[in-house]
Amino acid sequence: MVSNRMARVLQLLDGGPQRRGAVESAAVQAAEALGVDGLCAGLGTGSTGMVLSWGCETVSARLEELQFTLGEGPGPDAAAGAPVLAADLTAMRAHWPAFASEAAALGVRAVFAWPLRIGAISVGTLIAHRATAGPLAEEALADAYALAEAVTLVMLHQQYPTAGLPPQHDQASPATYRAEVHQAVGMISVQLGVGLAEALARLRAYAYSAERPINEVAALVVARSLRFNELDP
Amino acid sequence: MTREEQLVEAFVEAADTLVDDFDVIEFLHTVAGRCVQLLDVDAAGLMLADHLGQLHASASSTESARLLELFELQADAGPCMEAFRTGEQVVNVDLKASQDRWPRFAEEAQAAGYVSVHALPLRLRTVVIGALNLFCSRPVALSEADTRTGQALADVATIGILAQRSVRQSELLAAQLQQALNSRVGIEQAKGVLAERRQITVDEAFTLLRSHARDHNLHLSDLARQVADGSSTAAELLSGPQERFANASTPEAS
Numbered sequence: 001m002v003s004n005r006m007a008r009v010l011q012l013l014d015g016g017p018q019r020r021g022a023v024e025s026a027a028v029q030a031a032e033a034l035g036v037d038g039l040c041a042g043l044g045t046g047s048t049g050m051v052l053s054w055g056c057e058t059v060s061a062r063l064e065e066l067q068f069t070l071g072e073g074p075g076p077d078a079a080a081g082a083p084v085l086a087a088d089l090t091a092m093r094a095h096w097p098a099f100a101s102e103a104a105a106l107g108v109r110a111v112f113a114w115p116l117r118i119g120a121i122s123v124g125t126l127i128a129h130r131a132t133a134g135p136l137a138e139e140a141l142a143d144a145y146a147l148a149e150a151v152t153l154v155m156l157h158q159q160y161p162t163a164g165l166p167p168q169h170d171q172a173s174p175a176t177y178r179a180e181v182h183q184a185v186g187m188i189s190v191q192l193g194v195g196l197a198e199a200l201a202r203l204r205a206y207a208y209s210a211e212r213p214i215n216e217v218a219a220l221v222v223a224r225s226l227r228f229n230e231l232d233p
Numbered sequence: 234m235t236r237e238e239q240l241v242e243a244f245v246e247a248a249d250t251l252v253d254d255f256d257v258i259e260f261l262h263t264v265a266g267r268c269v270q271l272l273d274v275d276a277a278g279l280m281l282a283d284h285l286g287q288l289h290a291s292a293s294s295t296e297s298a299r300l301l302e303l304f305e306l307q308a309d310a311g312p313c314m315e316a317f318r319t320g321e322q323v324v325n326v327d328l329k330a331s332q333d334r335w336p337r338f339a340e341e342a343q344a345a346g347y348v349s350v351h352a353l354p355l356r357l358r359t360v361v362i363g364a365l366n367l368f369c370s371r372p373v374a375l376s377e378a379d380t381r382t383g384q385a386l387a388d389v390a391t392i393g394i395l396a397q398r399s400v401r402q403s404e405l406l407a408a409q410l411q412q413a414l415n416s417r418v419g420i421e422q423a424k425g426v427l428a429e430r431r432q433i434t435v436d437e438a439f440t441l442l443r444s445h446a447r448d449h450n451l452h453l454s455d456l457a458r459q460v461a462d463g464s465s466t467a468a469e470l471l472s473g474p475q476e477r478f479a480n481a482s483t484p485e486a487s
Contacts, residue, residue: 001286081415083408119418120461141407145284175283178305179290179421183435186425186461196422196461222425222435 005033006143013150023154027055030147031128034140039128040064041116041151042075043159053124053155059106060129066102073099074113078125083144084113087135109133114144116152118174119182121196123155149174160201181214184221191229202228236271240382243267247389256452257394258416259443261292264390269294271386272379274367275347278304279355279390280313281363283414284407288313288363291417296436299345303338304366311338312352313364320361322384323352325374346370353380353387355394362391362410416454423457431473445470 002010012026031039040060043053056064067073073096074084086092087110093100103111110130116123126148136144150173181203189199203221206228207214220226234242246267250260261279268277278293278300290304307313312323312335327349331339342350351367365387367375375383394413395406420442427438442460445467446453459465 001284082412085408117415119415119420119422120458121422122462142284145407145411174418175285175287179301182418182421183425183428186422186427187429188425189463190426190429195463222428 001139001142002146003033003139003143005029006146009033010146010150013154023054027057030055033143034128034147035137036110036112036128036130039126041124041126041155043124043155053158054151059108060127062106063103063108063111063127063129066099070096070098070102072096073103074111075125075127078113078115078127079122081115081117083115084111085136086111088133090133103129107131110135112136112144114148116148116155118152118200119196121156121185121200123152123159123197126151156197156201160198176215178215178218180218180222184218187221188228191227199228206231239271243271243386244389247393251389251393254452255393256416256446256454257413258292258420259446259453260393261390261413262294262443264386264393265292265294268365268367268383268386272367272383273369273373273375274351275370276300276368278366279363280304280307280317280366281355281394281410281413282317282361284411288317289414289417291363291413296439298436300368303342303345303347303368306338306341307335307366309337310335312350313366316352316354316364317361320354320356320359322354322380324380326350342368348372349374351375351380351383353384355387355391357391357395357406360406362394362406365390416457419454419461420457422461426461426463427471430471441470 009026009030012022012029027039031037038055038057038060040056040063041054042056042064063073064075067075074086077084089100089104089109089111108129108131110133112128114126116126126144128144153173184203185196185199188194188203189196192199192202194202203217204214207217210217217226221228246263250263265277265279268274276294279291280288281291282288288304288308290301293300293304304313312326315321316323326334328339328343328347347368347370349369349372351369353365353367354361355363355365365383367383369375394409420439423442424435424438427433427441428435431438431441433441442457443453445451446456449467456465456467460467460471465471
């Protein structure tokens with residue numbers, strides 16, 4: 001149920017390191033597909049502020065700055081775990097007193113934000129803005145979730161790069177992960193003494209280099225036939 | 234307790250839960266458990282659809298790997314996918330006669346000892362968000378009364394998903410479904426973390442998570458997130474009681 005336009009964006013995001021330019025231009029096309037003026041995916045959540053990571057043209061970069069400075073806005077709210085869909089910023093004056101008026105001064109009338117996460121792995125947030133008020137089209141909502149998932153993997157890849165490993169969206173998006181993948185991520189995080197995000201990156205890298213589906217590798221981890229703390233470094 | 238009393242208790246429990254602060258995944262597990270108790274079936278599970286229309290197992294009456302496998306198989310073809318796509322009940326389907334209809338699923342379900350399978354849509358007006366899957370290992374038909382009760386339980390589950398407090402602009406169904414699906418993922422991650430820390434199976438880990446959440450009045454999803462991301466300080470959950478020794482032999486994988 002992803003639109004054709006968004007499907008093309010997702011293909012661009014599939015590209016590995018050699019297609020960096022494609023990944024960046026995908027942000028422009030993604031904004032068009034969603035019917036917004038711009039979007040920005042920020043890495044990192046919470047009071048340490050956002051490290052801008054993907055998209056982030058002038059206005060959305062300014063919105064990010066505002067949110068950080070003011071400590072309020074769609075991004076911080078989305079970081080709490082639920083998407084924020086503010087079709088009309090003027091209706092949010094009570095909720096974001098400072099942010100709403102500053103954003104309006106930038107010409108923004110609608111903002112939308114999605115948490116970028118896989119279970120307890122919280123990678124960042126995706127923000128979109130528009131100069132005209134109005135909700136996202138229903139098709140755009142489905143597109144946005146698909147985009148958020150793909151961008152999550154792109155950013156995970158940026159945080160924990162592995163030589164030659166593409167973001168791998170087409171091969172195994174989190175939507176196709178069986179429960180065992182998430183269980184394995186938990187186990188690996190304990191075995192290696194690392195966070196969940198890094199555990200997922202390590203699992204994906206292993207599956208890719210072993211040329212086996214991630215679901216299969218995960219099953220081995222859960223069955224305790226494969227322990228990441230016993231692999232050669 | 235008579236069946237009627239059980240029914241009343243189940244619905245009072247559901248109503249109490251829905252008006253209070255509750256955890257959606259825990260609630261769905263309760264609904265699945267009630268299905269097995271109140272209907273003449275042996276296993277039950279709830280599947281929810283993501284933004285791509287793919288079904289994911291979200292709660293079941295038992296965490297047995299075999300049963301979960303049967304849910305996963307229906308991603309391509311099975312009674313749940315049918316109920317989800319059509320919005321219609323799929324009831325009293327004889328698995329032996331379903332080889333053509335659902336080749337892989339029929340085979341695996343029978344291998345697991347089930348004889349008949351039912352799927353009831355989780356629907357709200359015109360939107361279908363998933364399906365309630367019921368399995369029976371005896372050649373017993375699901376009566377009309379049980380079908381109605383089952384559908385009512387499915388409807389209660391649907392309402393529960395929509396009633397999640399933490400989602401802003403609650404009229405947006407998609408956001409709530411994403412929330413529930415992501416909670417489930419967090420629980421799987423927590424199962425892995427706990428299983429590895431305590432050298433137990435993931436099924437055992439889930440039981441411990443659930444009872445710890447209940448005993449300490451925590452949302453299962455919140456506890457799971459904390460266990461998964463390492464921010465939980467629940468020593469007795471993470472390390473077990475003092476008498477257990479960490480160097481016990483590795484348990485059999487399930």
